[in-house]
Amino acid sequence: MTHRTVVRLALLCALVLLSACGGGGPKKRVFPPSASVQQLTVLPDGRWSVQVRLQNFSNVTQRFGNVAGTLRVAGNEAARVQITPDLAVGPESVEIFTLELTPSPAAAQAVNAALDARRSVRYELEGEIVSIEPNKRTDDFRFDSQLSAIPGLTGVLR
Numbered sequence: 399m400t401h402r403t404v405v406r407l408a409l410l411c412a413l414v415l416l417s418a419c420g421g422g423g424p425k426k427r428v429f430p431p432s433a434s435v436q437q438l439t440v441l442p443d444g445r446w447s448v449q450v451r452l453q454n455f456s457n458v459t460q461r462f463g464n465v466a467g468t469l470r471v472a473g474n475e476a477a478r479v480q481i482t483p484d485l486a487v488g489p490e491s492v493e494i495f496t497l498e499l500t501p502s503p504a505a506a507q508a509v510n511a512a513l514d515a516r517r518s519v520r521y522e523l524e525g526e527i528v529s530i531e532p533n534k535r536t537d538d539f540r541f542d543s544q545l546s547a548i549p550g551l552t553g554v555l556r
Contacts, residue, residue, distance in 0.1 A: 429455040430537035431487075431527050433465055433479075436494055438521075438545055440509060440553035446499045450479065452527070454487040460529050461486045467525020467539070469499070472512075476505030479525065486531070513553060518546040 436449040448469070454460045465481040477499040487493050501509070512519035524540040545555035 424457065426458045426532070427456060428458060428460070428529075428532060428535075430539065431455060431460060431462065431529065432539045432541055433467065433523055433525070433527060434541040434543065435469070435521055435523055435545060436556070438509065438555045440506075440513065441498070444500075444506060446477075446501050446506075446509075448479070448497050448499055450481060450495045450497060450523075451492055452481070452483070452487060452495060453492045455490065457489045458532055459486050459488050461531040462527060463530045464528040465495075465525065467523055469505075470522040470524075471501070471505040472508035472519050472521075474502060474504035474508060476501045476521075479523065484530075509555065512545075512555065513547050516547045516549070518544040519555065520544050 432453050432455070434451045434453070436451040439447040441447055450465070452462060452465060462483050462485060465479065465483070467479045469476045469479050479497065479499070481495050481497065483493070483495060485493060508519055520542070521544065522540065522542045526536050526538050529535050529537065548554045548556050
């Protein structure tokens with residue numbers, strides 16, 4: 399056997415072994431999604447325009463059918479959040495949905511005080527997300543963070 403034949407045979411064996419290890423690609427992993435507030439804008443009539451960030455942490459596309467929860471600002475229940483997106487969100491991706499909400503008086507006062515003082519305000523978004531695909535499931539979520547006044551943008555917290 400020549401040196402060239404031995405090298406070709408070794409390469410062929412390596413390719414056969416590598417193809418046997420393939421196993422159909424990476425394993426599909428589905429993790430609970432989450433929702434959070436990306437931006438809150440106080441509208442001229444006192445209502446809020448809220449951008450809700452829906453995040454898919456899975457390595458497969460998920461289709462979401464319903465997001466329902468409660469938004470609290472500075473410890474005060476502000477409003478109920480309800481989104482029925484029926485939208486596929488790609489692996490490890492995010493989609494943004496905008497809602498107009500009428501806040502409770504206490505929550506509106508807390509947001510207005512934060513805007514006037516140019517400071518941040520704590521918020522919590524808690525509820526459940528219903529996934530339709532790759533399998534039907536309901537996941538609870540809770541997201542705590544803060545929103546800060548944005549210089550140069552009147553009435554906007556991010």
